[in-house]
Amino acid sequence: MAMAMAMASRALLLLKGATPTNHRRLLFTRDIAAFSSSIPPLHARLDRAIVRSCSTSNSPSSLEPPDLPRLAATARISLTPQEIEEFTPKIRQVVDWFGQLQDVELQSVEPALRADTDGDQLREDVPETFDNREALISSVPSYEEPFIKVPKVLNKESE
C-alpha cells in the first residue's frame, strides 16, 4: 500500500506539471540543463500507464482510494479545488492499476526484492572533485557564502 501511495504522489507531481512548489525549484535553471537531459521520460511513462489501465476492464480496486488533499499536503503540492476534482479520478486509476497487480495469484512465487538483474554497481572509495562547482553554486538563486539559502521548510512530520 505504501508503494501505491508513493507512486500516487509521484503521479500527482507529474499531473501538476513538473514544476514542484517545493525548494527543488531553486536548483532548476538553464545552467544545469545539461543534467536534465538524463531525466528519464516520466511523462511518457505515465501516459503509457494511463493508456494501459484504460485498455483493461476497470475491476473494482481492493485498495482504498487516496485522500487527495492529504496526499498533496504530504507531497507539499498545493492544489486548487478544480485540480482536486480533476486529478482524483486520474490518481484513482493509477492506484487501481496497483490493485490489479495485487489481485494476481502469487502464492507459489518467491517474492523478489527488486526488478533488476544487473549485478552490483559499486564504485571504489576514491575521491574525485567535481570540476564545475562554480556552475552548481552560480545556479543557486540565493547564496550567502558559504551557505545556500532556502525557503522556509515547515516540517509537520517529526524529524
Place this chain on the structure above:
Amino acid sequence: MALLLCRGIRMYPPLLNYAAFLRRKSHVFYCAMSTTEAQTATQGSQSTPIKISPHRKEKGLDDVLKDYEAIIGIETHVQLSTLTKAFCSCPYHYGSQPNTNICPVCMGLPGALPVLNSKVIECAVKLGLALNCKLNIKSKFDRKQYFYPDLPKGYQISQFDVPVAYGGHIDLDLPVEFGGGHRRFGITRVHMEEDAGKLLHSGNGRVPLLEIVSEPDMRNGIEAAEYAAELQRLVRYLGVGNGNMQEGSLRCDVNISVRPIGQVKFGTKVEIKNLNSFSSVNRAIDFEIVRQALLLSEGQDDQIVQETRLWEEGSQKTVTMRKKEGLSDYRYFPEPDLPGVILTKDYVDSICNCLPELPEVKRRRYEKMGLSMQDILFLANDVNVAEFFDATIAKGADVKLAANWIMGDIAAYMKNEKLSIDDIKLTPQELAELIASIKGGTISGKIGKEILFELMAKGGTVKGMIEEKDLVQANR
C-alpha cells in the same frame, strides 16, 4: 571510556534534585537484577525481583522508584570513515567548509544518479558480523521521504524493510565502580543510509552512515551508557569510524518508557535526543526515569505523552521538543536508482576472516590470564593499548606487571602529554626488557621508573640506558 563515564558521574554536582537521588538509585536498580553470565534481559521477562515492602508509608523517592522499571532501547548512527560520500565520489573531511565538496548527486539535482560506495557495504558487513548478526544476502535501498532544509532531494536513501544485518547481540562488562557484571543486549538491525543534513555544519552532506537499532533490553542509564561505549569500542576496533560523540560521528537517540513492575503493557515511549556524551546518556535516562515514575505514581500517566525530548546539558534535564503527531509517514518505497545489494558467501567469509579480535573476546582472554576486571576494562578499551599490552607479554613479560606499568606510569604520561600509546617512544620490546630487568634484580623499581620516563620521551633501549647511567644494582 568507562573511566571517563565514571569521572563524569562523580563530577556531577550533588544538587538537591531528582537526578542526584537517582544516581544512587540506578545502582540499586542494577543490583536488583541477576548477574548470571548468560543473562539476556528480554522484553517480557520479569528480570527485576519485586522489593518486599508492598505499602509505601511515605512517598520517598526511593520507595517510588523501586516499584517501576524502565525499558530502554537505543538507535545509534555511526558515521563511516570512508574517503568519499555514500553515493557520489565527493571527498569528505570532518570540519570542512559548507558546500565545498559538492556535485550534482549530493546536491540532489534532477537527473543525477547515486552510485554506492563499495566501502560502505564492507563496513556494514564488518559491523554486522561483529554484532553477531545474521546477514541479509539480498538487501535493498529505499527512499525515506520528508522535507527538510538541507535535504534537497526531498528524500533520504536508507534501508527500510530489508536491512543488511539483523538479529544480533552485543556483550559487555559493566564498570567495576557501578557494580560490574556481564550484560548481553540484543541488536534488532543494522542498516546503511546516507546522512541527511549536516550541510549546514560542514561540507559533509550525504556521508555514509550505519544505523544500529538495539532491542529494548537496557534497564537503566549505566547499561545504556555502557552499550554506547561498547559500540564506540567496536567501531574503533573495526576501523569503520572514529565513533566520537562530541564530534557527531556517533549519535545516540534513546527510547525510554517506564511501567510499574509486574505490568505487562509497556508505558508510553519517549524519545530523547541531543546526547553528546556517554555520561549525558546516563544522566538523561536517570532523569527521565524519575520524571516518568513520579508522574505514574501520582496517577498522572496521561501527562506522559509520546514525544521527542531534548537533553539540556546546562539545566541537566529533558525538555519537550515537540509532540509526535502519530508516526511520520515516510512513504518508503524501493530506491529505483540503485540496484539491490547482494552478498556472496566468499565476500562475507573474506571479511569474517579479517575481523580483528573483538573487545568481548579480548576481555574473556584477559580474564583467563588472571587479570582483574578493572585491569581488563582498561586494557581492552583502546585497541592500540591492547595491542601494546599483547606485544609486551608476547616478549615474555609478566602479565600483571605489564598491566600495572601500562595502567599506571604509562597511562599517566600519555594523559599529561596528551599522547596516544602509538605516539610514545617506548616500544613493547623495551617495556618487556624493563620488567625483566627489575624482576631479575638488575635495577630497582625506582630506577625503573626513571628509565621508563626517558624511554617514553626519547626512546632508546633499557640496556643502553643502564650502561649509560651506570645503574646496575650491586649484589642484589
